[in-house]
Amino acid sequence: MKSHTQALLLSSAAWWTLSSFLVVVRADDTNSSAADVYEVCDLETYYADLLSLGTPDTWTLEQIRDHLTETHRNILPSFPTNEQPDDIVAALIDLWPASAHGTGTDNEIHLIYSNTAIASRPALGLENWRPEQYWPLTRGVSVTSATYTDVHQNAPADYSVLDDKEALNRNFVVFYGECGTVKDAELCVSPANVEAAEDTSQDGKVYTPEANMRGDIARGLFYDSARYVYLTLTDCPPFAQGEYGYRSALLEWHAQDPPDEVEQARNDRACRRWQGNRNIFVDYPQLVPRLFGEPDFILDNQQTYNECVDATEAPTATPNECSAIQPGDISVFGFNSVDPDQILFFPIFNIPAGVGSLFLTTNAWDGEALLPTGKTVEYVIPDRGIEAGLVFAYNAVILNYTTNEPREEFVWNELNDEPFAVDNLGDHFHLYCINADNEPHFIFSLGFNSVKEWKADALPAAEYGKSSALPARLSEEGNVLLPDFANWFYNGTQNASASVLIPAFSDAANWISSDRPFEIDSGASTILSMLVSVACVFVSVAYAWM
Known part of the structure; x- marks a missing residue:
């Protein structure tokens, strides 16, 4: 873990005080191992309403969105409350055990981007881990929306790794994609930072996660775009609020890294214990290309996707x-x-x-x-x-x-x-x-x-x-x-x-x-x-x- 220094600058004005940062932790996670909370989560019964409309190859995006929304039965808080002690941290501890990923024990949590494990508690502090939203706040997600703590688009990550990734995201609008495609290949840095996994990379425009998580992240983002009407995946700048990418890279990752048993078990547990709905693209991977298309290609020496030429040549080819x-x-x-x-x-x-x-x-x-x-x-x-x-x-x-x-x-x-x-x-x-x-x-x-x-x-x-x-x-x-x-x-x-x-x-x-x-x-x-x-x-x- 990277060493962090916390400095507190204290005001001399008696009525304006600065309290130190408080990390909220709990000694145990008694609710995390609780029995199933939501019924109708097995594949046959969960998708019964959609199946009554036809086979999966006939389902429309609107029908899927309605179903995911209607079955989204619990919106988790960011922090535990008396009324709702289960929060996104408890959910991620339950859904991402390091033992399932082969990176640690049952008492540890698996961390994306670094592909390592850390003690599940404490969380949220500078020396441990915190939730990562696949679809970032900078691209249309509000902290007051269900999207923010949706378990299908959250994963645990090392605090220091997120420090570096999010600094890029805010200042330079970094997206998911293949390093060196929309920017010069010589700008690629691998690993993405010193504490990230060896097969991560970034070039200041895109961030490429570790290979064994690329499909999981892609399906989380496809879920976001299907579940939330205000979120859209695209390849084409200028990216408006609510747009994110790069869609073609995500389509490739989805095909290269299909759902495995760990992801399927996490999807099932997310429905039964935490949220009441499933990520349909884990259950029906074949829906992704039908709903989101096939991957586009990068034009030679232009660092842009083919379909974006008309969209970006007038009036703006490259956002400043x-x-x-x-x-x-x-x-x-x-x-x-x-x-x-x-x-x-x-x-x-x-x-x-x-x-x-x-x-x-x-x-x-x-x-x-x-x-x-x-x-x-x-x-x-x-x-x-x-x-x-x-x-x-x-x-x-x-x-x-x-x-x-x-x-x-x-x-x-x-x-x-x-x-x-x-x-x-x-x-x-x-x-x-x-x-x-x-x-x-x-x-x-x-x-x-x-x-x-x-x-x-x-x-x-x-x-x-x-x-x-x-x-x-x-x-x-x-x-x-x-x-x-x-x-x-x-x-x-x-x-x-x-x-x-x-x-x-x-x-x-x-x-x-x-x-x-x-x-x-x-x-x-x-x-x-x-x-x-x-x-x-x-x-x-x-x-x-x-």
């Missing part, structure tokens, strides 16, 4: 690094709209220099374009990029928390004749970068007004006033709408995973306000510091009133 940024990857942390106007931003993940520039605007969005109703400033990202967890600002000085000296100057270039300004009587602002189509790629939007609403799309420009329509890609995360106080600061959860912190920034209940500005750039009382890991975000913030 801006396109990889997801809603809320950079969140607004606080602002003053009483002179001087000041805005703080919290980058939850690294933002590479290749993104180019970030733009901050009070222009209204009408659903199609930004209207010239406000002002815009540009921040050119430095060569080192923007480091996750280090607050940056518009028109504010961020102090080094150890020396109390200014950390750096953030230069925003004015793009209008008049200076950028936020109206303290109510306004909005959008943060965005420019994608390969030369269009705004929105990252975070904030509005504060008396009616607490975003305007509709396609209104005449004059009707937007100091408000705006909400960009569609930010409809679920990456936006917050507040009442019309002039100054606001985020006051929500301090210790959380990124998947929890991103929606927390979008919850107005986590913000505090004042008609008097917050002091955010003077004196030792101001500390803005973050420590971010893939699993946890630690935040220590102190500020004072002017």
Whole structure:
């Protein structure tokens, strides 16, 4: 296991405290070995309704989706509760015994990607293991959806291996695929990292798991696409929200690594004990090519699949690094709209220099374009990029928390004749970068007004006033709408995973306000510091009133 250091930055403000990260563990797993919970899980009776419609070669994707959904009888929590002591961790301990995979004992759990075993408990800590979702949060899965803890798309993995894999996934949009197909082969690294299995690899665009798990992962992803209507497998960029790939590689893995007895037993146990439904593609592997097609081929010297040529030649052949940024990857942390106007931003993940520039605007969005109703400033990202967890600002000085000296100057270039300004009587602002189509790629939007609403799309420009329509890609995360106080600061959860912190920034209940500005750039009382890991975000913030 990789050695990790946890640093806690303690605030001197009595009312703002930072608690240490707490790993939830249980001494035993009495529920894991419990008897079957769900009936009608044997093949004949489980598929009886579908079989009454015809033979498997006649089943439609819609019929399969309806059946998987109707029989999904239990949605597991991420952590045990009094009402539901069984959680995804307990389920994975039961479903992935190391003894079944030949990597350890009954008291150990098998880990994908590293192809090793570790003690089942403790879990979720930096030195052990945690669940891996095959379909990642960055590609359309919400932490509040059934998908997040679906046992058919979760597997245990080494914490350190996931650290490295997920860092790639967030910053560069890494998919499952064959290393060196959609990027130059010389970029392949094998193993994917020092603690991964020897036959893993990655090239910064795709991640190739160990050979004996490729079929299992592929079938988990085919299940996802069949079970959840908002998830789609494809080979073709630009990948929209809810799209993932690469479909052709998954089709090949499914054929090369068919279901074995271990996977079949896990599928049966998942139904009987934990969830009530089965992965149909483990039971009927022949359905995969019928529903998802045959593998496509990579065009010579083009690093793209044949079917994608028409889809990618106009208007976008290759998404740029801006396109990889997801809603809320950079969140607004606080602002003053009483002179001087000041805005703080919290980058939850690294933002590479290749993104180019970030733009901050009070222009209204009408659903199609930004209207010239406000002002815009540009921040050119430095060569080192923007480091996750280090607050940056518009028109504010961020102090080094150890020396109390200014950390750096953030230069925003004015793009209008008049200076950028936020109206303290109510306004909005959008943060965005420019994608390969030369269009705004929105990252975070904030509005504060008396009616607490975003305007509709396609209104005449004059009707937007100091408000705006909400960009569609930010409809679920990456936006917050507040009442019309002039100054606001985020006051929500301090210790959380990124998947929890991103929606927390979008919850107005986590913000505090004042008609008097917050002091955010003077004196030792101001500390803005973050420590971010893939699993946890630690935040220590102190500020004072002017």
